[in-house]
Amino acid sequence: MIRVSSGRSVLSPDRPPWLLATAYAAAATLAICWPVWPGFMTYDGVLAWEQTKTGVQTMTWPPMHTYLFALSRQAGAGTGGLLAAQTFLLFFAAALALGLVASRRWIAIAGMAAFAALFVAVPALLGVTFVHWRDVPTASFALLGLALWLAAARARSLPLLVAAVVSIGLAISLRYNAFALFALVVPLMVWSPYLGPSPARARIAVVVTLVAGLALAWGSTRWRLPDLAPVPKVDNFAGTQLLDLFGVSACSGRNYLPPAVAEGATVTQAQIRRAYDPRHLHLTIKAQPGLPHFFETDGDGEVKAAWRDAVARDFPCYLAHRNAVFVEQMGLSRYGVFMTTHPAIDPTSDRIVLARPGYATQAALYAMRSADGYGRRPILLYLAAPLLALLAMIRRPAAWPLLTVLLGGCAAYPALLYVAAPAADARYIFPSSVLCAFVMVASALILASPKRQEPAPDAG
Amino acid sequence: MPAEPIRLAALLALVAALGGCDKPRFSDAPRVKQTFGVVTTKDPPPPPPAWVAPMLGKGMRDVFPLVADCVGSADAVDMRYEGATPGSRVMGWAWDRERKAPPPRIVLTDKRFRIVGAGETGLSRPDVAAARPEVTTPNAGWQAVTARIEGQIYAFGAEESGRACKLGRIGL
Numbered sequence: 001m002i003r004v005s006s007g008r009s010v011l012s013p014d015r016p017p018w019l020l021a022t023a024y025a026a027a028a029t030l031a032i033c034w035p036v037w038p039g040f041m042t043y044d045g046v047l048a049w050e051q052t053k054t055g056v057q058t059m060t061w062p063p064m065h066t067y068l069f070a071l072s073r074q075a076g077a078g079t080g081g082l083l084a085a086q087t088f089l090l091f092f093a094a095a096l097a098l099g100l101v102a103s104r105r106w107i108a109i110a111g112m113a114a115f116a117a118l119f120v121a122v123p124a125l126l127g128v129t130f131v132h133w134r135d136v137p138t139a140s141f142a143l144l145g146l147a148l149w150l151a152a153a154r155a156r157s158l159p160l161l162v163a164a165v166v167s168i169g170l171a172i173s174l175r176y177n178a179f180a181l182f183a184l185v186v187p188l189m190v191w192s193p194y195l196g197p198s199p200a201r202a203r204i205a206v207v208v209t210l211v212a213g214l215a216l217a218w219g220s221t222r223w224r225l226p227d228l229a230p231v232p233k234v235d236n237f238a239g240t241q242l243l244d245l246f247g248v249s250a251c252s253g254r255n256y257l258p259p260a261v262a263e264g265a266t267v268t269q270a271q272i273r274r275a276y277d278p279r280h281l282h283l284t285i286k287a288q289p290g291l292p293h294f295f296e297t298d299g300d301g302e303v304k305a306a307w308r309d310a311v312a313r314d315f316p317c318y319l320a321h322r323n324a325v326f327v328e329q330m331g332l333s334r335y336g337v338f339m340t341t342h343p344a345i346d347p348t349s350d351r352i353v354l355a356r357p358g359y360a361t362q363a364a365l366y367a368m369r370s371a372d373g374y375g376r377r378p379i380l381l382y383l384a385a386p387l388l389a390l391l392a393m394i395r396r397p398a399a400w401p402l403l404t405v406l407l408g409g410c411a412a413y414p415a416l417l418y419v420a421a422p423a424a425d426a427r428y429i430f431p432s433s434v435l436c437a438f439v440m441v442a443s444a445l446i447l448a449s450p451k452r453q454e455p456a457p458d459a460g
Numbered sequence: 461m462p463a464e465p466i467r468l469a470a471l472l473a474l475v476a477a478l479g480g481c482d483k484p485r486f487s488d489a490p491r492v493k494q495t496f497g498v499v500t501t502k503d504p505p506p507p508p509p510a511w512v513a514p515m516l517g518k519g520m521r522d523v524f525p526l527v528a529d530c531v532g533s534a535d536a537v538d539m540r541y542e543g544a545t546p547g548s549r550v551m552g553w554a555w556d557r558e559r560k561a562p563p564p565r566i567v568l569t570d571k572r573f574r575i576v577g578a579g580e581t582g583l584s585r586p587d588v589a590a591a592r593p594e595v596t597t598p599n600a601g602w603q604a605v606t607a608r609i610e611g612q613i614y615a616f617g618a619e620e621s622g623r624a625c626k627l628g629r630i631g632l
Contacts, residue, residue, distance in 0.1 A: 259573045
């Protein structure tokens with residue numbers, strides 16, 4: 001019989017290392033944020049920042065990023081305040097959670113060092129943290145939710161449990177697809193909130209907070225703060241569908257592009273094949289000699305209709321195209337990792353500039369140049385995490401519920417992106433890559449910890 | 461009947477009516493104060509400009525492959541020709557941001573972006589200049605004629621060099 005109630009014995013009997021985690025996170029924040037201060041920004045980040053002045057104008061991107069920027073602005077910290085906060089939260093959460101699974105304080109410290117080292121060893125992780133991409137706060141809140149959950153389980157604390165679920169809700173409000181990270185975590189949280197015998201009120205608290213959190217996350221994409229004015233919903237999937245149309249057309253030899261995409265220009269099969277780049281729609285439609293100008297458009301609904309037709313008629317080609325995007329996304333391409341970082345701040349109305357452009361360039365160059373090494377690609381995190389987790393589960397069977405649900409998040413997040421990713425940017429898998437890095441280190445800590453007798457299921 | 465409740469009801473009705481006239485709160489687009497009416501006639505439509513004749517039926521970007529940076533719109537169908545030779549006249553405004561002038565020509569296409577009509581710019585639209593500071597002429601208006609009487613029409617600002625930009629879409 002499977003005894004989930006014993007899962008709690010994987011947690012350290014020591015108190016959570018709050019101070020140690022704070023010191024560790026402060027050091028990591030300084031190391032990451034100082035050279036690139038106040039953080040690189042692409043169009044998405046600039047728009048989120050500008051909306052702190054104009055109010056939320058579009059729901060194309062979830063507005064939570066704007067609200068976080070607004071808090072940073074109100075605190076007088078500019079864009080850098082959010083960079084520091086999201087970086088601090090990420091490493092604080094990792095340290096707290098690692099401290100809760102390590103049996104000795106020195107083992108926890110070694111784990112924290114290993115977690116930070118993975119950011120250097122897999123530069124796609126480091127490069128993304130330099131940029132104001134909302135994938136970073138998504139990962140920060142996701143990991144914080146996990147850490148608070150473990151702390152709640154150890155202390156049997158209802159407030160910590162509620163805070164954990166709120167943090168998960170914040171992660172999902174930043175990126176809808178973040179719910180995939182918690183696809184298995186949430187059922188375990190509901191079933192066994194304290195990773196062991198749990199009172200009914202803890203289960204009820206998880207369910208109620210989760211429902212409220214998801215409702216607020218959904219509402220945040222319908223009505224803007226502070227005036228609660230409705231903002232029209234935007235179909236975010238059209239960009240993905242347009243890239244899919246190029247991919248399926250290039251593969252099948254049938255032109256599925258609606259006339260609006262080239263505004264009536266004659267498009268040959270050879271031109272589609274030349275234009276198609278599975279890494280990004282913008283690379284596919286960029287102006288090139290000898291190609292017609294392609295437009296990023298939903299064709300007033302024609303792209304969606306053509307997409308349905310293309311997927312139905314040429315499903316093998318659809319899969320081949322999505323495979324090509326996935327290969328680039330996971331760093332499996334022989335050309336390397338795509339969009340490791342964005343080494344600049346795109347123009348903003350208040351002319352934000354880098355505080356230390358020389359150091360920023362060096363940091364960005366490190367991330368971009370070293371990310372392509374075969375031993376340094378994100379895919380390795382996804383291979384090593386289940387391997388180490390399996391070994392840890394063999395050594396400490398009590399760890400299986402926790403490690404299994406975390407591995408579920410590692411797999412479900414990129415699995416969802418397999419069909420939904422609008423591009424192959426490394427940042428899109430940042431939350432699951434961070435989770436994999438955490439699982440790797442946590443598994444290693446469990447393996448390194450001396451084996452101890454597991455407590456009885458009803459042990460508090 | 462006492463007068464006070466009647467006055468109150470009238471006031472509330474006025475407030476409700478004015479509230480209904482407000483623009484949606486989620487729109488910050490400048491309001492163009494222009495009303496449009498459709499005129500029907502049994503007369504034939506005017507002949508299309510000579511320059512468009514060899515382009516009719518061709519793909520828009522096959523003829524105008526270069527992309528210009530414009531703003532503008534197709535505002536309304538202001539004339540319907542319902543005689544033996546039917547057709548429609550569309551009106552709107554256009555502004556080329558690079559040239560800082562209205563594009564000289566207007567091209568109409570069907571839903572498949574095949575050229576089906578044309579027109580000229582230079583018509584008076586002081587409301588556009590009043591609403592958009594970047595438009596520095598009161599003559600950014602245009603009219604264009606097509607033989608189509610139904611379906612969706614796209615309007616483009618265009619110039620002889622092959623530059624063109626999409627202005628908008630309108631149903632006939």
